[in-house]
Amino acid sequence: MQDFIVIGGGMAGTSAAARLADLGSVTLLEMEDALGYHSSGRSAALFEENYGHGATVALNRASAAYLRDGGYLSPRGLMLVGAKGDADGFARDVDALRMATLELDEARAMVPILNPETVGFAAISGAAEDIDTDRMLQGFAKALRAAGGQIAAKAPVSAITRTASGWEVTAGGRTYQGRTLVNAAGAWADQVAVLAGVAAIGLQPKRRSMARLPAPGGLDVSGWPMLLGVGETWYAKPDAGKLLVSPADADPVEPHDAFADDMVLAEGLARYEEMVTEPVTRVESNFAGLRSFVRDGTLVLGPDPDQPDFIWCAGQGGYGIMTAPAASQLIADLAAGRQPVLDADTVAALSPARLR
CATH class of the missing domain: 3.30.9.10 (D-Amino Acid Oxidase, subunit A, domain 2)
Structure with missing residues (x-):
């Protein structure tokens, strides 16, 4: 029994899994044979703090220090x-x-x-900068493995069942059990929710x-x-x-x-x-x-209002790479029940509860 099962090995899922690994055991499931195959590997990879609106810009700004301190940025304009x-x-x-x-x-x-x-x-x-997307993705994957986390590739999810202690996920012919399920499946996130019996968020x-x-x-x-x-x-x-x-x-x-x-x-x-x-x-x-969006164009981050042990990490749109450091930190803060680094208004604007 894992503490967390994360579905989706793009930047969103890999960064969330790496942060969650500090809280407990983590298994990351990716349907392709490598991380970052879909949207994360096909990004323009530019960091511009003012790109987006509202809560997205707040995530950009909260991600800046991680990106700069990690040496993931280089001048572009x-x-x-x-x-x-x-x-x-x-x-x-x-x-x-x-x-x-x-x-x-x-x-x-x-x-x-x-x-x-x-x-x-x-x-x-002049503040716009290139992001070394691959190095950042591999950095999160390395941190996940160093903390004891597991990555299962070629593991498309085919079934999700609610159990007395959490969730059972069938993926790639194997069964995984976890107390908390994190849905970071990108364009497939609503499909994952339906498999789990959780209401979809209207992802497009x-x-x-x-x-x-x-x-x-x-x-x-x-x-x-x-x-x-x-x-x-x-x-x-x-x-x-x-x-x-x-x-x-x-x-x-x-x-x-x-x-x-x-x-x-x-x-x-x-x-x-x-x-x-x-x-x-x-x-x-x-x-x-x-690039996947909900109706207000803002990311969806946090526990489902009806199923608190089902955590959304979805709706990244065109902002997933540059917001990943702050978005994954928020996922970990909420999973741990601790005060988020982001302000309360931003957290509420990102919450799945706003879509119900």
């Missing part, structure tokens, strides 16, 4: 790019992200492919597609900031000498191993091309991930 006719949208985004406006020649000095005929506005956040997975392009014009893109279109209609991020470009799509889909939609990707690449002077001549590869 975020540049907002607006078309000449989009002054109002540009102003809204500048205000929301607390950015500093740039003269267009300053912006082109940073990113020389910006098109002077179409780009009318630019702003910068949404596809996010990416294309990997050669460096535009053969330029060195390593020092460029990430580019963001007004209203988050596209973005482009340097990655290992290439450029990742996304249409910033958010199309509702069923939980699955996501793949990019060719038409959606083409439309997004066209929006990107409109703002730059270098045309897209070749797509080296493409992929997609699922």
Whole structure:
């Protein structure tokens, strides 16, 4: 009998399992053959404290010290790019992200492919940083194992039963027993809840597609900031000498191993091309991930109001990587019955009880 069974080996589940391992015995179940296979391995991996709203921003800020002290961050910067006719949208985004406006020649000095005929506005956040996602994920996994926790890969959950002492989970042909069940199953979290006889939270997975392009014009893109279109209609991020470009799509889909939609990707690449002077001549590869949201777009963290030994760690949307340090700490605080580090209003805004 384990103290905790955690379902889902993405960043959310692995970080939660690592924190919970300080409180008792933990088994982490992952349906794939490796951790971080789905959304966690397909993230833009940028840390920007002001990205999101309300409780999400509070989680970002509470995660900052862990990310910096662990050496998981490196300089990147975020540049907002607006078309000449989009002054109002540009102003809204500048205000929301607390950015500093740039003269267009300053912006082109940073990113020389910006098109002077179409780009009318630019702003910068120098505080945005890259996150070393893989190293952070492996760091949590190492901490989990060091504390005696177990990781079971190739263990898709097929049945969950309530027992007198907690939960019995059938996964990958084996049976696991635990006193507390943590649902960190990403896009599959509502399906896990239904298996457990717990009310779903209305989770909606949404596809996010990416294309990997050669460096535009053969330029060195390593020092460029990430580019963001007004209203988050596209973005482009340097990655290992290439450029990742996304249409910033958010199309509702069923939980699955996501793949990019060719038409959606083409439309997004066209929006990107409109703002730059270098045309897209070749797509080296493409992929997609699922970002899962509840109706208010805020993470769902904490015990289920009807089943306190069923803990939700879900609804991360596009914020799961950068909020993981604080979100996992909150899960551990609530599981231990101790006062959370986060303030009471933020904890309430994240609680599953708000959705019932």
